[in-house]
Each structure stands twice: as structure tokens, then as C-alpha cells.
Amino acid sequence: MAYSTKKGLLLYNAYRTITYTLSPLIRLHLRWRIFQGLDHRSRWPERLGRPSVPRRPGPLVWFHAVSLGEGMSAVPVIRECVRKMPNVNVLMTITTMSAFEVLRNWLPSEIIFQFSPLDTPGSIDSFLHYWKPKAIVLMESELWPNLIMHASKNGITLALLNARMSEKSFEIWSRPVLLPLISLMLSKFSLIAPLSTEQGIRFQLLQAPPGIISFSGDLKYVIEDFGVNGRGRKSIDDLRSQLTHKQVWMASSIHRGEQEIILGVHTTLMQLLPNIVTIIAPRHPQHGREIAKKLEKEGHNVILRSQHKKLKPDTNIYVVDTLGELRHLYMLTPIAVIGGSFLPRSTGHNISEAASAGCAVLTGSHIGHFSHMVLEMQRLSPLSILQVSGKIELEKTLIQLFTNATLLEAHRIAAKEAFSRLSSDIVTNVLFIYWKPTTNLTINSIQFVELSSSHQFNLKM
Incomplete structure (x- = not known):
């Protein structure tokens, strides 16, 4: 295991070096995406980890989803987080323009909404240094080495909800040359909640610690009805x-x-x-x-x-x-x-x-x-x-x-x-977030709880 961890660290250091070296080219690619209308013309600095809004005081939980489907799956958990932890800031990031256009109108007003940082050392360092999240909740398959390793280095709790890995990705990560890296990354999580038993087995085969895997069901079954505005409702009718x-x-x-x-x-x-x-x-x-x-x-x-x-x-x-x-x-x-x-x-x-x-x-x-x-x-x-x-x-x-x-x-x-x-x-078994106040009503910990298995991890504030 020690040898595997050492090899995983060597692979990660190689990845970090490559992404650092290619950062200028990645930024040029970002500019090209803006030209093509695939990234936001005015909010693109957020992709480099540069905030567009002030950071409010107090503890913060960061939710990240790549696209609209994953983002909609996260919304019920985010709403529960806001309801149960009114004194905790919630930040949500997405990657695609389609998710941005829809979710910005339907997220609770108190949610901080940003585009996600690119997985380069500079972007991730800038993002984490500014927002200082206490916990990061990644949706589905967002397994980015710089994000995960930098978060772990900074003592940030990591969770992967509705966790999945495509057959192609599983085959790639299973190769002997890459298995130590994914094993190292998965070891940094405190909770992995697969969306199916098959997906759970895949994460186990990739050497995720068995004690952090907890089944709750597919969050896509409980995607909320975002509703339509008055004009949209009349148009539907x-x-x-x-x-x-x-x-x-x-x-x-x-x-x-x-x-x-x-x-x-x-x-x-x-x-x-x-x-x-x-x-x-x-x-x-x-x-x-x-x-x-x-x-x-x-x-x-x-x-x-x-x-x-x-x-x-x-x-x-x-x-x-x-x-x-x-x-x-x-x-x-x-x-x-x-x-x-x-x-x-x-x-x-x-x-x-x-x-x-x-x-x-x-x-x-x-x-x-x-x-x-x-x-x-x-x-x-x-x-x-x-x-x-x-x-x-x-x-x-x-x-x-x-x-x-x-x-x-x-x-x-x-x-x-x-x-x-x-x-x-799923309404009763899905992972939800709640806070445990101390006697002086300050937040003492955040616990992610899966009712069907009583799996939990604590995040000390």
C-alpha cells in the first residue's frame, strides 16, 4: 500500500507539472471557447479561480456540478443544506453555459453561484485561497486531481454524491499505470455515495476505502420541479x-x-x-x-x-x-x-x-x-x-x-x-446535511448522513 501511495504521488506530481506547464495554452483554449459562445464572455475570470462576488464571513460548503443534469440533482441537497444550516454559506459552481442559464434563476437567492475553476494549480489555488470551503461536495464524476489533492492538503472534507464512472473511464483508470493515482485520489474522500450498486463495485475495484462508500439511491429521481414563470406557464397552457x-x-x-x-x-x-x-x-x-x-x-x-x-x-x-x-x-x-x-x-x-x-x-x-x-x-x-x-x-x-x-x-x-x-x-434515504449546534448556538459540526446505513462524517467548524 505504501508503494502504491508513493507511485500515486509521483503520478500526481507529474500531472501537476503538466497542467502547470500547459496553463498558458489552457487559457488560450478558454479564450477560444468564449469566442465560440461556450464560456461566459464577462464571467470567464471565474474559470481561472478569480471571484466575481465578495466572500461572506462564516463557514462555507462548496457544491460542484459540471452540467445541468448534475446541477439539478444537487439542488435538493443544497436546499436542505440552506434549510438546516442557515448560518453556513453555500457556494455552487457549474461548468457549462446551459447549466448557468437555467440554475441561476432557480437557486435560492442566498446561494453564491460561480463558474468552476479549471483544474490547473494556479486556478485551484486561487479559488481555494479565496473561498476557503470547509467541505466540498462533488457531483457524479468530477474527479479532478489538482482540486482533490489541493483540497486534501488544506484539510477540506470531500464528498462525492451520485458517484458514477462510465465504463470507458473505468477501463482507463483501471490500467496499472493510472490505478495508483485514482486510488490515491479516492482515499482523500470522506464519503462516496454511488448512484447504483454497479457503480459502487467500480469504485471498490478502483481501491476506494470500503468504509467511505454508502448507498443512498440516485438523486435524479428527486430532481425538483423548477417551475416556470408566468409567461412560460401561459405559453405551456x-x-x-x-x-x-x-x-x-x-x-x-x-x-x-x-x-x-x-x-x-x-x-x-x-x-x-x-x-x-x-x-x-x-x-x-x-x-x-x-x-x-x-x-x-x-x-x-x-x-x-x-x-x-x-x-x-x-x-x-x-x-x-x-x-x-x-x-x-x-x-x-x-x-x-x-x-x-x-x-x-x-x-x-x-x-x-x-x-x-x-x-x-x-x-x-x-x-x-x-x-x-x-x-x-x-x-x-x-x-x-x-x-x-x-x-x-x-x-x-x-x-x-x-x-x-x-x-x-x-x-x-x-x-x-x-x-x-x-x-x-430516496426522499428518506438520500444524503442530506444538517447542523449540530452547541449550547451557545454556534455551529460545531456539519454531518453528512445517509439514513439507510447511518454512515456519517463530521466536519469540525
């Missing part, structure tokens, strides 16, 4: 009334390359069901605008969500190019096809939101780390999730559902019931 006499299905979280499959299926359905309306919600809004532009050139009558136009009698494709409305749009359709699952090397997307809305849920065969969610729901009810192999099977399944109302209703009920059973346990 108007769209619902326009779709009342239509046969509707929705393809959500579509990735580039999948639109050809969805549009091909739409063409087939049009021949059999002239009253069909296909809602396409790409993963990224810009992709939606590109799809709409291409379809318009081909003579299709397409409506873009951001334009808030009414459907015409011959409108049969509705393209969503907005963020943060997916859960509400699921309420408008009896059938949801979840993208990011139809092309090789895809990893799937969250199916629970569609199931909670009472949709008949379909997904492709490439579902990556969401396979545990599919298996859990299918174990409760085989009708809850339908997996199809590709375009032909998707067409066949959709035709069956649209032409058999009894079958469609059975799938919708099964999906909603399976979701309800799985999510109800």
Missing part, C-alpha cells in the same frame, strides 16, 4: 390547448446524428397518422435552431419554441430551442422518446422526468450509466420502459402505441407507478 386534438409524441435530449432517425420515423408516422405532431427537444438549443432552419428550407412548416407562435393546421413538427422546460413539456405528450441513446458510444439521459409525468417512455439501446435506472424500473414493471434497437423498431413500437389506446395507457401507468415507488424511498 396555450400549447396544450393547440395540441388537444393532435396525436403527439416527443423526442427529447436528442444529440447530433439522432435527428435523422427521429425525422425518418416522423415521415413514416405521417403516412399513417396525418394528425401527428412530433416535438423535438435537442440537447442543445442551437442544435434545435439548426434543425428548424434545415426543415424550413425543405418546405416543412416548423414552429420554434422560442418564437412562441401558434401551430398552424399543417404544422407537424415543433422544435424546442429553450432550456429548463423539459419537465413541463413532458406533461403535453403521452409518449416520450429519450435521446442520447440511439448511436454507438451514447450514454443515455435521465428517463425519470418523463416517467414522473406519466409518459410511455422509450429509449434506445445505448444508455450507459442510465442502465441502472432502466433496469430498476423494468424490474418493478416490464411495461415501464421500452427499449428499442433503432429506427425500424422505434417506428413499429410508436405505431402500436398510437393505434392501441389500452396498450398506451398501460405503459403510461406502469412508468408513473415505477417512478413513484423508486423516488419515494
